[in-house]
Amino acid sequence: KMNVSFFPRDAVDFFMRAISKIKQDREKETHTGRVDFLQLMIESQKSTSNDSNEANPSHKALSDIEILSQAFIFIFAGYEPTSNMLCYLVYELATHPDVQQKLLQEIDTVLPNKAPLTYEAMMQLEYLDMTVNE
Incomplete structure (x- = not known):
C-alpha cells in the first residue's frame, strides 16, 4: 500500500x-x-x-x-472530464470575446426574455453545440 x-x-x-x-x-x-x-x-x-x-x-x-x-x-x-471541459470552455470564451458575444447573441435569440430552456430550444443552439464540441 x-x-x-x-x-x-x-x-x-x-x-x-x-x-x-x-x-x-x-x-x-x-x-x-x-x-x-x-x-x-x-x-x-x-x-x-x-x-x-x-x-x-x-x-x-x-x-x-x-x-x-x-x-x-x-x-x-464522470466528474473530472466534465469539469475540465467546462473550465477550458470558460477560458476559451474569456480569451475570445468575439466568440463569447456571438454565443450570447444566439442564446438571446433562441431564448428571448429569459424564456425557459426546452429540448427544442437546445436543438436550435447550434453555435453553442459547436463551441462545446470544439
Whole structure:
C-alpha cells in the first residue's frame, strides 16, 4: 500500500459506507429495480460463489473491497472530464470575446426574455453545440 490519497479520508469513508450499505441492502432482498453496474457486480459475485468455481477455476469473483472500489471509481470518473471541459470552455470564451458575444447573441435569440430552456430550444443552439464540441 502506497498510502497516497487523492481525496480526503472522511470523503472516502463516507462514500465507502454509503456504497457498502447499498450493497448490503441489495443482498438482503431480491433486487428487482433497475440494473446498474453495482447490481451487476453483486450478481456476478453471487453467481461465482454459488458455482464455487468448479466449472471455470480461472474465473475469480470480485471481492467486497474490489466492488466498493469500482463503485467509487464509477461515481467520480464522470466528474473530472466534465469539469475540465467546462473550465477550458470558460477560458476559451474569456480569451475570445468575439466568440463569447456571438454565443450570447444566439442564446438571446433562441431564448428571448429569459424564456425557459426546452429540448427544442437546445436543438436550435447550434453555435453553442459547436463551441462545446470544439
